[in-house]
């Protein structure tokens with residue numbers, strides 16, 4: 157903060173707020189000076205702050221956060237301060253409310269990425285929570301392979317996965333489970349519907365859950381028994397090879413762009429470069445998509461302690477799509493794959 161010229165920082169983005177303070181409530185603002193830390197929230201959370209954030213000074217702000225901050229600034233003698241806020245979370249309406257509540261001598265300065273960068277490297281406790289979230293998703297995937305049979309719909313599968321994860325330790329889903337069969341699987345973010353999955357059909361399942369605030373995220377594509385579509389085996393194997401290439405090549409120090417290229421080059425060499433539109437992966441933690449990006453469009457350096465996804469895909473509109481996604485911890489020597497589920501071309505019928 158000092159290097160950036162800020163006297164204080166306001167943190168309102170929920171995951172950043174939780175990361176810095178431990179506070180899990182749905183509303184509140186952190187106010188951080190160079191030597192003090194305050195948590196402003198409303199009466200729903202006064203007791204919770206004491207339990208979760210004992211090192212933070214509670215400011216009972218009610219629903220008047222901006223006005224309470226003005227009072228706090230006056231009591232701290234900070235009426236001419238430069239205060240950073242999170243531009244990627246504040247709305248224009250919020251900004252105007254804060255600006256009109258604070259003295260004209262206070263400067264609000266827009267920043268991005270400050271806390272997100274800190275969150276990219278995981279502590280051992282964070283890594284432990286991520287592994288537990290992934291273990292629940294892995295168990296759900298194993299259950300799916302036992303349970304699925306011809307005649308179930310995409311929506312049936314999504315619900316079965318949700319119930320399994322929520323009854324085996326998950327407090328929430330990382331995102332709505334994606335289940336897509338046949339041509340629907342060519343839509344990278346399909347919504348499960350009433351399509352009935354038959355023997356030999358391609359099924360793509362992308363899912364994850366939350367344990368102790370931390371997310372998991374995984375994708376498997378398989379055919380229900382012997383694949384019907386003659387191109388499926390070949391395309392599935394190319395995606396698998398692309399995933400293996402990335403898993404074998406990523407290590408601390410590689411750029412996001414070079415990591416993405418490890419998989420993309422395999423897919424392009426096989427003639428499917430135009431069918432892999434999205435980036436190779438993303439960071440995972442308190443949010444299911446966070447720093448660092450693993451993308452052809454970004455130069456971010458991947459470093460030991462980051463948790464990323466590796467998720468190449470090939471999508472053939474009107475036919476089917478294949479995506480395989482593992483979570484990986486970046487280390488000095490390579491990656492540790494956190495996803496334990498087998499990578500199978502097909503399930504038993």
Ligand code: ZN
Pocket residue numbers: 362363373374375481
């Ligand atoms: Zn996913």
Ligand code: ZN
Pocket residue numbers: 373374438465467481
């Ligand atoms: Zn993902």
